[in-house]
Each structure stands twice: as structure tokens, then as C-alpha cells.
């Protein structure tokens with residue numbers, strides 16, 4: 001792994017117990033997919049990292065340094081088909097919410113890919129995403145709500161938890177964006193619904209005909225087909241919503257989205 005400017009063995013990597021990321025969840029991150037030893041869509045991920053860092057008023061190392069760290073971690077660990085995660089925290093600081101003056105902590109870790117199942121069952125959780133919250137749209141490391149939501153969904157036999165927002169509209173999953181087909185058209189919630197601007201969501205939206213609009217939970221439940229997107233899941237068909245199977249798994253629009261994304265990955269490692 002890479003920590004604060006150099007490659008280190010995981011066993012030797014040390015972060016302070018007073019790191020503000022550890023004590024209060026003050027940090028941002030990105031998870032990228034690596035294909036053939038190269039991280040995919042690094043440019044888009046680093047842009048989002050910069051936006052998240054700006055939202056939390058965190059300083060980042062220059063993008064070239066982070067790119068170099070990603071490449072070194074993949075190469076030094078011999079990762080071909082894998083994932084690489086960049087985490088930046090507020091660094092060592094006081095125990096409360098105020099940040100200290102320390103340099104940010106910067107961590108880059110890689111791992112071999114653990115493949116997702118071919119389909120996912122989803123459950124809509126009873127807690128809302130706050131589309132007006134201070135962290136809305138930022139990829140912060142404060143994922144406690146996602147931990148609770150995913151455990152709730154898993155207790156009910158589902159693989160991913162989906163949130164509605166405060167307005168009651170469909171928002172996103174704990175680590176995924178969501179697309180639904182209605183009347184033969186693909187829809188996905190707009191960013192104003194409070195979802196993360198997923199890189200995969202954006203690529204699918206650019207490659208396929210997708211309408212961004214608020215979607216009700218009834219529309220999700222009544223979808224002809226639906227799928228999740230994320231850097232590691234790519235396009236993953238949804239098999240059932242709250243234990244009710246969807247009619248087409250995968251449907252033709254889901255298949256077309258998966259094919260379009262696969263073609264993009266082959267055509268350009270940094271689209």
C-alpha cells in the first residue's frame with residue numbers, strides 16, 4: 001500500500017489513533033476498478049475526489065502524485081483484475097469535530113477483485129438519505145448509515161439496500177446508483193435527489209439514452225427491469241425489489257447498458 005508519500009508493507013503502515021478520519025469520519029475516498037493492471041476512469045475519479053475534498057475543506061496532494069501512487073500500488077502488488085481505493089483524511093487531530101493543523105493522511109490500497117453475483121436483490125430501507133445534508137453528493141468516509149442500512153437489507157435476504165430521500169423519491173444504494181426501465185425507457189434519479197455522482201452512472205448515462213428525473217418507490221417496484229451501477233459491480237441487474245421479482249432479469253435495456261459499458265472499458269481506460 002501507499003501511505004503519506006511512499007509505498008509501505010501493509011504490516012508496517014501506521015496511522016495515528018487520533019487520526020480525524022478514525023475519530024469522527026473526517027475524510028473522503030474513491031474506489032476504482034483496475035482492468036489489466038490499470039485503474040479505470042482515473043481522471044473522473046480524481047475530479048470527484050477533488051470535489052469531495054473541496055466540500056469537506058480538505059487539502060489533497062497534487063493529482064499527479066495520487067495517480068502515481070495508484071499506479072505504484074497496482075504494479076507493486078501485481079494486481080491485474082482488482083480494485084484500488086484512495087482515502088484522504090483530516091490527519092491527526094483533536095478528539096472533537098474541529099480539525100487540527102496536521103497534514104492530511106493519504107492512503108492508497110489495492111486488492112484483487114472479489115466478483116459480485118450476477119444479479120442483486122434489493123431492499124428499500126426505512127431511513128432516508130438527506131438530499132439537503134452537508135455531505136450530500138460528497139464521497140465522504142462517514143458511511144455509518146450505509147453500514148446500518150446494508151445490515152438491515154441483508155437480514156431480509158437482500159444484497160443491497162436502497163434509500164429514498166427526504167422527499168420520498170428513489171435516491172441510491174449504499175454503494176450503487178440505480179436505474180429503472182418504465183415504458184421501454186431508462187430512468188435514473190437526478191443528482192438533486194441526493195445520490196452520489198457515480199462515475200459508472202455517468203458513463204452509462206452518456207452511452208445510453210437515459211432520462212434523469214425523480215422516481216417514486218412505486219415506480220421502482222413496478223419497473224419492467226432495473227439495475228445497479230458502481231465501479232466494481234459495473235452494470236448489475238436487479239432480480240427483486242423487497243422480495244418481489246422483477247419481470248425481466250436482465251432485461252434488454254440492462255443488457256444494452258452492460259454491453260455499452262463493457263465496450264467503453266475496452267476502448268478507453270480513462271474515458
Ligand SMILES: Cc1ncc(COP(=O)(O)O)c(C=O)c1O
Nearest residue numbers: 175176177196198199200230231
Ligand atoms: C453511495 C454511493 N453511490 C454510488 C456509488 C457508485 O459510484 P461509482 O460508479 O463511481 O463507483 C458509490 C460507490 O461506491 C457509492 O458509495
